[in-house]
Amino acid sequence: MTSSAEQKKSKPMPLEGIKILEYGVFHAGPGSTAILGDLGADIIKIESGFGDPERYWTKVAGIDMAMPDGESIMHEVSNRNKRGIYLDIMTEKGREIFHRLVQDADVFMTNLRKTTKKKLGIDYETLSAVNPKIIHANVSGYGPEGPMSNIGAFDPLGQARSGLMFATGSAEPTMLHLGVLDQSTAIAASHAILTALLVKERQGIGQEIHVSLYSTALWMQHPNMMLASALSINPCVTGIRTQHSPLRNRFQCKDGKWIIGTHHPEEKYWSVFCRGMKMEAILEDPKYTDTAGRPMTGAELIAIFDAAFLKKTRDEWMEVFQPLGLMFCPVLHVAEVEHDPQALINGYVVPFDHRSLGRINIPGYPVHFSENSAGTRFSAPGIGEHTREILEEIGYGSDRIEDLKKQGVVK
Structure with a gap:
């Protein structure tokens, strides 16, 4: 670890002292509290039965996501920075413990269905009676109202309903x-x-908040939605390279690697680009350059540049473009990012000692704070790993904890 990294780690975390209680599964909900854990919040994850099913989701599309301990890496992603308690909240004594934890919490997060929340007694109406200032955070598939409000959903369904699956411009x-x-x-x-926590601090009130896969997918496409609704334009532009300007395009280089550039306004960069490519003659040819000094999009022009880019490797082209102030960057596979110097120097990828995976590189926190530190602190918990520790914090002695274990209330 570098001295600057050690200095950053010694700084306080933004959400130290904030307590969050979670009863959630898979990623869209629990992933939110994992992020708040990156900021220093104390998070307790409640599990019962066989635990969060994401623990056992180890295969998708032919990919084996199992870690050496047999659990899914996705569970690690969703539940880093959390302490775990096994608690049967459907029993009287389990409900008593649950309410004690709610009383001490700033936030309760769940992504279970509306009817399930009511059945389990974890809905806002019930928990706000226990703690009137609780922030009750909900994540769903399609939102709190309407005919799909009580239907479960996974990531692909939110993509489908929102139009996100057509964002690439493909027909399928x-x-x-x-x-x-x-x-x-x-x-x-x-x-x-975080917004509700600020409101609680400023106005002294708790509240129920709700986010959905559907709402988020629409929000991600805010520009596309505006183009479609305000201007009646289909914003889903095809990725076919010959339909895009050379200044907003990708090219394969001599080493088989790809490079991409994006430049606006084009008249500012077109001549710089052509001269950097040693292709000044294009600037004088009306087939390729218009009267405003912009490129004329078309298959013939792209083919000319395709041939030119094959003369140098990707890194060699980057050495040409960067001193000219042209906005090009390499197109990387996600596996390459782990060793990207730009990611490493900014702490976007950081080393982490995982208890079953050993020393690995993981995503760092994407925000730099001048006076705080942020990032993954510890691995996801086993089922009930911190049950005793958490119960002792709220006043339960060893004999009482053992009795609860015998009754199956906790594990």
Whole structure:
């Protein structure tokens, strides 16, 4: 660890002292509290039965997501920074413990269905009677109202309902993998919780908040929605390269790697780009350059640049473009990002000692604070790993805890 990294880690975390209680499954909901854990919040995850089913979700589309301990890496993503308690809240004594935890909490988060919340007694009406200032955070598939409000959903369904699957401009729906909308929803939910915490501090009130996969997918497409509704334009532009300007396009290089550039306004960069490519003659040809000094989009022009880009490797082209102030960057596979110097120097990828995976690189927190630190603190808990610790914190002695274990209330 570098001295600057050590200095950053020694700084206080923004949400130290905030207590969050969670009764959720999979990622879109629990991912939000994991983010707040990155900011220092104390999070208690309640599980019962066989626990969060995400623990056992180890295969998707031929990918094996199992860690050495047999549990899914996705469960680790969703539940880092949390302490775990096994608690049967349907028993009288379990309900008593649950209400004690609610009384001490600033936030309660769940992503269970509306009817399930009512059945379990974890709905806002019930819990606000226990703690009137509780922030009751909900994550659903399609929102709190309407005919789909009590229907479960996973990431691909939110993509489908929102139009996100057509955002690439393809004729056939295209699914973004893996958990892209789930993670975006988790971010939106963490944003909502932070806002409600500020309201609680300023106005002294708790409240119920609600985020959905559907709402988040629409919010992600805010520009597209405006183009479609305000201007009646189909914003889902095809990715076919010949239909895009050379200044907003991707090219394959000599080493088989790809590079992409995006430049606006085009008249400012077109001549710089052509001279950097040693292709000044294009600037004088009306077939390729219009009277305003912009490129004429078309298959013939793209083919000319395709041939030119094959003369150098991707890194060699980057060395040409960067001194000219042209906005190009390499197109990376996600596995390459782990070793990207730009990610490493900014702490966007950081080393982490995981208890079953060992020393690995993980995503760092995406925000830099001058006076605070943020990031993953510890691995996801086993089922009931911190049951005794949590019960002792709220005043339960060893004999009483053992009795609760014998009765199956806790584990």
